[in-house]
Amino acid sequence: MTTTIYDQGLDRNPANFQPLTPLSFLERAATVFPDHVAVIHGSLRRSYRDLYARARRLASALARHGIGRGDTVAVMLANTPAMIECHYGVPMSGAVLNTLNTRLDPAILAFCLDHGEAKVLITDREFARVMAPALQQAKVTPLVIDYDDPEYAGEGQRLGTIDYEDFLASGDPDHAWAMPGDEWDAISLNYTSGTTGDPKGVVYHHRGAALLAVGNVVTGTLGKHPVYLWTLPMFHCNGWCFPWTLSVVAGTHVCLRQVRAKAMYDAIADHGVTHLCGAPIVMSLLINASDAERRPLPHRVAFFTAAAPPPEAVLAGMAEAGFDVTHLYGLTETYGPAVVNEWHADWDALTKPEQAARKARQGVRYPPLEALDVLDPETMRPVPADGETLGEVMFRGNVVMRGYLKNPKSTQAAFAGGWFHSGDLGVKHPDGYIQLKDRSKDIIISGGENISSIEVEEALFKHPAVAAAAVVAKPDEKWGETPCAFVELKASEMVSAEELIAWCRQSLAGYKVPKHVVFTELPKTSTGKIQKFVLREMAKAI
Template sequence: MILNFTRYNKREFVGVSAPRVILTPPPKSRIRVSLDSIGGDGEEGGDSSWRKVDGLVRCPANYTPLTPITFIKRAAKVFPYDTSVVYGGSSYTWSETYWRCLKLASALTTHLRISPSQLVATLSPNVPAIYELHFAAPMAGAILCALNSRLDSSMISTLLDHSQAKVLFVDYQLLNIASKALHLLSKSGAELPSIVLIKGPSDFKEHENVRYDYEYENLLSKGDDQYKPRMPIDELDPISVNYTSGTTSRPKGVVFNHRGAYINAISTILVHEMGPRPTFLWTVPMFHCNGWCLTWGVAAQGGTNICLRKVTPKAIFDNIVLHNITHIGGAPTVLNMIVNSSIDDQRTLPNKVRVLTGGSPPPPQILTKMEELGFEVIHMYGLTETYGPGTYCAWNPEWDSLDRIEKSRIKARQGVQHLGLEDVDVRDPITMESVPADGKTMGEIMFRGNTVMSGYLRDLKATKEALKGGWFHSGDVAVKHRDNYIEIKDRLKDIIISGGENISTIEVETVLYSHPAILEAAVVARPDNHWGETPCAFVKLKDGYKINEGEIIEFCRNNLPRFMAPKTVIFDEIPKTSTGKFQKVILRQRAKAMGSLGI
């Protein structure tokens, strides 16, 4: 069966109902989210059965709204003298971090006058202040909005305008970018947020003529360490807003709630196999889905957070040896950087280091090389709309008999849902029927459960479309295998339809990565007068290698069905998003500008 996704993209959904979602910003940026019906596919709700059983009550003794704020209070109680955060020469214990978060939450409330449900934004790399704000902001009843620290002033201005944040915490190295963003924002007449500067080393010279209203440590010192945190009244109250990495002029702010953050934090530490007192190296940006919810998850296990300002192979290896790191995380681009690092940067690992990777599917060759270096890779899959991790490739003892390459190929699949989700399925996007588990029939990956977003900030239309039929529509094309493991074939917009055949760009890229000369590869469609579309490969070669277009095309033809092999190869740097993903929209434009192949 061939699904023509090009045709599907132009059709309207019919015969499916959507949950009623209200996402309305009241005056002064207060946000309230309510979901009046879950399901949306004909399931009935009704009164809870416990109300009908005599003798049962719901009271503070047996019910409190779920929130990850409770993780840090427990960590301070159970692990008070264990190291919580390390950054350079500074370190804190869990009791100290909890105390600092209380004072910061108090200062937000009393000095910055932050009201419940107002947004607190950050613009910073992975430093202790941002970790503390993941607890302090919701303790004050506020909603955290960790902005991508790799964006330019124009985009930061757009996001500040859309989010209506009341305060912006800025790292000293990004103060100029923030200042320019506020200048752009002032031209629109919008209310400007207060600026809190996170200072750097003592020898750092402050930028002249760049204003800020508070300094982080001074503001924190004004707080009360006896502050009583504002716990959510409803566990579906928003805890954070995360803007998707594909943000354009129309921002998509994904709203997380306390319940979802709590459940996904626990689910992620289970996926990552984090036992008590792990040591986690922060190679995942904390602005990315709140660090895949591990900002809260590490606290739940009383672990140690090793903050890393700049991610390089040398910094990763050095910190692993110095701190006996047990867990790290990162996109496949980080893994690619590790396996292709110089011998001088690499170190012998003192112990097995578990790596949680997600984003684009990792090439099997990268997984194999990571294992050779002493890492154990766990592949997960998710989106910002699913709080980050949603599925993972659980280990199957039957794989032990496979050779290393085949084992890595299977581990590169997206796997099964984690414990926090009700369901993940591959469904026909038009009929909404589940596709057969034959490993061939393609459909769209869909999610449902407590770790699916509440909605898009101030975009009810997009929220309804994404949650249509009682499922979150990922936009990713996949197949389902007999063991119910899902395997991504492509994004809906990336599938190449050549002569009526669907070509998965991911499958072509996997073969390209197996060539010893290729460091990076991305495949998009190029117009073709005869076939409609054909694969166009953009590749970056490893240092010291030389190879021509014909050799790469022939290599692909020897390892793929002939119609799937690229007909065009471009040698160039491959543009990436701020989170390390290939910018295929730019590559598609380049391929289109080349004109059509064929007669």
Template sequence: MEGLLKCSVNYVPLTPISFLERAANVFRGRTSIIDGPSVKYTWGETHARCIKLASALSELGMSRGDVVATLAPNVYAMQELHFAVPMAGAVLCNLNTRHDSATISVLLRHSEAKVIFVDQQFLQLAQGALNIITNEKETPPLLVLLPQSDNSSPSSVNSSTHEYESLLESGNSEFAIRWPISELDPISINYTSGTTSQPKGVIFNHRGAYLNSIATFMIHEMSSWPVYLWTVPMFHSNGWSLAWGLAAIGGTSICLRKVSPKLIFERIAEDKVTHMGGAPTVLNMIVNSAVSDRKPLPRKVNIMTGGSSPPPEILSKMEELGFQVHHLYGITEIHGPGTYCLWKTEWDSLPPKEKYELKARQGVQNLCVEAADIIYPITMEKVPADGKTMGEIVFRGNTVMSGYLKDVEATKEAFKGGWFHTGDLAVKHPDGYIEVKDRLKDIIISGGENISTVEVESILYSHPAVLEAAVVARPDNHWGQTPCAFVKLKDGFNVDNQEIINFCRDNLPNYMAPRTVIFKDLPRNSTGKIQKVMLREKAKALGSLF
């Protein structure tokens, strides 16, 4: 067609940096962040600080494509780094604060980070990693120490360490932002939880970050000027993209260094929080909190949860406390949230049990996902939408990662057949909504029947004495495998394994009920997920059932 022209007038690469540029104009006087009693900035101030920080990074020698790492909790500097690092043309790499020094050293070397911003709380952890790198005769990244919680200067600054506020103030307020040359330029690297011998660094690009930021605040039903309480770590998929997305709608971030029910209720009451996020573990923590830790909510608080499917009983109790739960499903490789349980008004009149079973589903693709489906992983054919047939969840679209850092083969394997393969099993219901059933590696095959550990765990969580539960396969000489439940009880409760087994048999088909119950604390990995690999080993060590 004649007359078409692509130029700077009608095409600009998509990047979440533009959210901050707009916020500085549209929301200039609105509060952008509150971090304790001494830190409170507006969007105009945040924009000015990010410009100077980007300039300072440039003066440190950061050039386009260089990696800048962080090791910090949810503090104001983390918000600023999400914008300042890409404004300098560099790539942000947020490291999980639950890792040990050895793991951090591996990730720093793998990412080739040239600078690491470290919160005082994790200085010893970071120093251990830098020492390992030095002992290997390699050059460690420059260390920049973040302020203490009262915004005073860190006490451990030496000649080889930069201090955050001093570094920022050294920047030029007239610095010219280094916009991405292409919207597919990398903006961040997020490491998945796995072995340190083969780290998987997921590369996000500016386009995907821009689009998923929009999708996430839409999923969360955020309008202009929300007040968001940070319980989701910003190091986890860039805070589910909201580290950038809140700037697009003039939101206020409420920082929380430590997640506890008491602090959550305090911040909601004092800061008039409208939205928050959290894994099902956080929801479980809230509903089982001491009455003395709770405060009446000034208004209904929207809470977005993802990860393993929250049991319907947990959803019900959260809403009794005044929370409105939005359920999503995502994975790091698709920038976090990918599907969500879009609520239908016709479901409002359903009986509570049926309503919360529907709410526990993972739903439909978000607006910015091109396609999400359930397929047979071998044949790549779609499973029937019967709510029974299990297949693998797959995605396609602009919010899928660019690839795994330095691992072309792993990227090709993840993208085989024209889809991104999640490794998660789900069913599709006749209305098109998906429901996650398990990880491919976690499914239990007993006498030829597939048992979803998620379904069994959901029943276990509905027992009044159960605080946490995880189910894995135990070898069985007759059935091949049977469910083995690891259970942590609530304080003050004392039940035996037979009561738990009988409860499951009353609420599940007999073949799905655990034949073994072990009471113990559940091991978790660096992202807080239950380490089923360790539990499978424990179940295997028990020997086969006869």
């Protein structure tokens, strides 16, 4: 590279370069809007001044216990004020925040504690039942800090010797926390739920967390002082980075220990909630709420959903209930949402089914993501934008993880060819919007033809008696594989396997129609994902 006049005497220095980090967002919010309410939890109201002081106390107390750069602090917390404080206080000490999935079983929790080499565990009393055996099984012996949430009245003993509030009280509210030495430093560790094999530890850095946090502001058109309801678990991809996003715009966190319809409507009405995120199940709760659970909304509310495309009936129900739904997509490896279904104003003129079809697409790259494409994983060439040719969805950019902790083999495989391989199969429409068709391991290959399990599931969903459906490959001597459907029916609905097969035949090509239909409750992971590997075993056994 030739040296130019711009390469001389214009270097980085402390005045013109700072590491990107979401931590400085809180410092700014606390300086500019110290009295604005940062956290609501039950009857608790905490200002930005207090939130910042508590985060600094936490960082200070951790530092006094010898915690510093690159140490892992695990937390087993619901969507409580402590969880928000940990998103700032832990990295302010230089440590890495590992939010444990509160629905996991002791064995996997013990694995996570050991693999992440947790030095500290902050755990909510409610989860003592699983954390006690997890700590017994784990080889590490972290400092255990108990969080006793006044809003939690249920069972559960304390596991450690230090109370969270006492721990904070021992810290300095004016603690001079340090910016990360490098924006590439780890800020958090998120274990994937691992449908097969051990969970993998996804490492986020300060740079990506800061960029995605601001990306949420841009994508979600968050104005100043939004009021955000915590229905999405913060342990999941750091709550899509929203714990940091809120500080950018000095918003108010409304905590919620348990996602219930009445509690959500109450929070929205009482606190003027403007935004919330959640899986499809949250939308179901909202639109299926009884009159007794409902409250009138103070204004239209923005709802960001991911995990599965919102069906037409759900979109209609949400719109009627006063929610504007935006469809996002991403993975733990992409800091949560890195793809957005950017809505075009002229799509409002389409029919409702056409609108639902548009909304079902995952969409386009988030502003801070450099590139999103559907590639042939063999050739690494983009598939044609024809809405039909299947390829693997791949990501590239600053909001892609650093890699999997202590797992160079999986890291290298994930980044082969200069792209992050999502493992999701999809198509690219002529307008560049991508749409998922299946997980690569969930695809069914019958007589050499690829069958998207999602497409078959959608056909089943449209039958009025079907509550849930999952389709997997069943080994077949003649065809290699055939689609096998597992179906949950709605209460008091009845339909036969033959009727469902005939139903599918009306809308699907013959080779895509399930050869077998099994009525059963679908096995799910702790995060609510259907465990297709269990179903595949069941299908084999038929």
